[in-house]
Amino acid sequence: MQLLEDFPHFSLWHDPSCDCLYASWWGEHTGIVTRVQYDLIRWHLRVTSSTKLLNDSLLDQNGWSQVTCWLANDGLRLLARDGLQIIAWVLPQHAGAFFDTARVLAQAKEPLIDTFTDAQAAYDWLHRWPLGPSTAPTPTSLLSMSAAKFLLLAPNEQLETVKQMGRPLAPRWEPDYYVKPYHLLDTLLVEVYYQLHSGVFQRLQAQLIR
Structure with missing residues (x-):
């Protein structure tokens, strides 16, 4: 994987093997900083032609509180417009951040989002998506x-x-x-x-x- 962005509370990686971007968030960050970082995700979506995003907010601490409505109504829609088809969202452990994430996901209309409690499960799921017919024998x-x-x-x-x-x-x-x-x-x-x-x-x- 290639490191694209590295900030004190945010990093972004690219995995060309599955057309994925991997965003990691931790600690506290302001609404302005969060919006800038989502703009960076949009830019890298276009440059890399990625269609999937692993949004790892496991260690986030209330980073969405100032941008909940913007992210649900505009931020995610703009990502979809720039080619993003699906997000594997790793839910935060922090109670406040979890509440804000739930508010975002309750309002989000696009792209397709599924949630996970650990990054490895989200990573594996993105690599399997789109989910085709199972190759395992059916009972x-x-x-x-x-x-x-x-x-x-x-x-x-x-x-x-x-x-x-x-x-x-x-x-x-x-x-x-x-x-x-x-x-x-x-x-x-x-x-x-x-x-x-x-x-x-x-x-x-x-x-x-x-």
Whole structure:
């Protein structure tokens, strides 16, 4: 990877092997500085023709508090306009920064964003995206799966089936939950709810697609 930018609380790297930029944020930084750094990300997106961004804010400490509305309504939209298709966002551990990040993601419309709790998982996911058909053998029980059979499964079996067979859609944030929707079997919309602050699985809802 090539180091593109190096600041006291921000660094930016480029990985040409997967058309990715990797932004790392830590500590506290003002709204003005944050906007400048997002402008740098935009510039490097255009120069490198990157389409993916790993936004690692694990060690960020309230860096978005002054730019929440701008980032959700303008900053991310401008990144998408400059070619960014997807963001793997590593959530901050700091409570205030986590709250600000949740506010941003609740309002963001584009690009596609998924969230992670560690950078390695985000990195691996970006390298696999766009997610193609699984090369792993599909269990016989899944090959014969139907919507009716899925709805009769126990909740833990439903969750495992969704992870193996579902096509992920853009996640969303609600006041108390992080919701990951999936299309399953071309006939079901399945939404998996996780507790917003703990990340613990809460419930699963499924409905037929008409």
